[in-house]
Amino acid sequence: MTDQLTYLLQKLDASAHRYAELDKYYEGRQPLAFLSPEARTALGSRFGRMASNIPRLAVTALAERLRITGFSDPALWADWVRCDLDQTSGTAHREALLLGDAYVIVWADRLGRPAVSVESAKQVTVMTDPGTRQITAAVKRWEDRIAKTSTAVLYEPDRITRLVANQIGAVGSGFKVVDEIANPLGTVPVVRLHNSDRILDRHWHSEFDGRGHSEIDDLIPLVDALNKSLADLMTTSEYVGRPRRWATGIELTEEPVLDEDGNETGETVEVNPLPESHRMMISESPDSKFGQLQAADLQGYEASVRVILGQIMAVSTLPAHYVGVFTDNPASADALRAAEASLTARAEARQATFGRSWEQVAKLMIAVRDGRDPQLIDDVRVQWADAATRSVAQEADAVVKLHQAGLLPVSTALAKLGYSADEIAEIRVARRAEALDTAGLDLGRPA
Structure with missing residues (x-):
């Protein structure tokens, strides 16, 4: 058990950096990329949060089309609603689309009824059999920052073990068994919602078995480029987008230099007598001349943004009216459906992928409710709402x-x-x- 637990905990820790990066892009907190040192100096901290949150849009646009409306076993719906899965199943879909995986744990409450919880891939991971691809073990770990303890629950086909460690971020050797119960289901009561269209997934050369694919993996470099173009647009607008005025034949004024305490140092500095905030410029000198420089043309930045948005639309299947390209706004309901055809097809593919996992959840719920072997339960089919916009x-x-x-x-x-x-x-x-x-x-x- 120690080797198995250590492997699962190391797998959890190995994914922490990737999940943190995906969270930043989903929340629009990623740092600006592709900026030169000179541009960073010019920007300072004014545009540090310049981000167009396309990743969240890409995830939610798919998740809102993944709505479960029922099962082939009508009696299952009452337990589904009682476990709040009519609400939390959408959260599971968003987690799986963003992080690549989400998990569902099925057990029994104190009354013997099915109890189902949706879990994040940040706290749960599984071990699979390479031959059958079935889950052979799973672990859930969470930490109590106040008590400075770590708790882990190891799920196996024959037993469920609860372990506690008196430290944060403990590994297998730091945990001690505090409780162990038999697992009457005969199978690991953890189901993975795996977002992938391939048989084997080995992202970023990990030594651990496949993780799911995030819907924003392909969008990250494009979103970085979009944010950089937007930051350049704002920088140009700040410095040369507004017409600058000039004046000649006007004498500069002198102002005293003050120290940190506000006292004069005896030195003076020449300043512009007509600061930018003045709405009118007046000079008594007959030699004074005033003029205005031409403002910068920002159309080049607009073209850059449109090119990048075109690539984002191609990769994410988001239609033009989703990303704000209003010139291509569909004029009718039929045109709207045609524009969203690729997004609808991707959503239907995710329904097929996640449907197998929810069917396994349904079998475990029936097994808990009726005391049956989940392996002997007939197939339970998931009923989805139409993924198309109509x-x-x-x-x-x-x-x-x-x-x-x-x-x-x-x-x-x-x-x-x-x-x-x-x-x-x-x-x-x-x-x-x-x-x-x-x-x-x-x-x-x-x-």
Whole structure:
């Protein structure tokens, strides 16, 4: 167990730097890149946070299209809602899209009901079998900064072990076992949402087994270039974007030089008698002349920003109206769907990727609820909301036509319109009540 625990904890620590960098780009806190030393000196601290937060947009644009609406087992939805997974499943998707991985732990609460929690890849990691690619062990580690202790829970197919270390950032040898219970599920109750379109992932030459792919990995250099162009634009606008005025034939004025305490030192310095803040310039000298320099043309920076945004759109599949290119704004609902076709296809691919993980979560929930072996549970299918953007009128019109043609029953039609299982049940109850009321009124009429 010690070697296994040490490997998993080292794997967690090895990912810390990468996750910290991804967090900075997601929050728009990354430092400016591609800047010359002269530009950094000129900027100082005024534009230190110049960032166009495209990475967050790329993640949320996909995550908002990954909405689970139900399962092939209708009885599972009540436990799903009770565990707040109708809310936290979206968080799991954002974590997986950003960090490459997210995790879900399934266990039982004190009443024997399924208890499910969404976990971050910063605290949880897994070990997989190279042959079957099944999870053979997992660990969750967290730290108490006040008590200065580290706690780890090691999940194995036959047991679950809780360990504590009296230090921050402890490794395997620093932990002591404080509790151990049997695992009646016979499998590791940890499921990984793995964001990858490849079989083997070995990013940045890591010695550990594959980590998922972040949606912003390919965007990082492009976002750096975009922020640099924006910073150059702001710098040029600050210094030469506004027309500068000049004057000749005016004598400079002298002002005393003061020390740190505000006392005169006896020295003087010549200053401009007409500072930039003056709205009007007056001179009594007949030789005075005034003029204005031509302002800098900022169109070159605009062209640079558009070129970089074009590359960002190509890599991230974000349509033009998502990144602020308003000249290409779709003029109709059909044009909007066409512009978002690539983003929709990517979202549907993520639905297929994450769907297998959520099906495994569903099997574990059923196993906890019914006391069954999760390996013997039939396949449970996840039902997703449509990833495409469609207006309410378009969606309703298409579904109504299919229902009137007899191709879709009412429940399926409501599900295609985006209603959850609970909402469909409420609608069916309300329709049944209305039908009974109508029947009662008809029976009460005189013949």
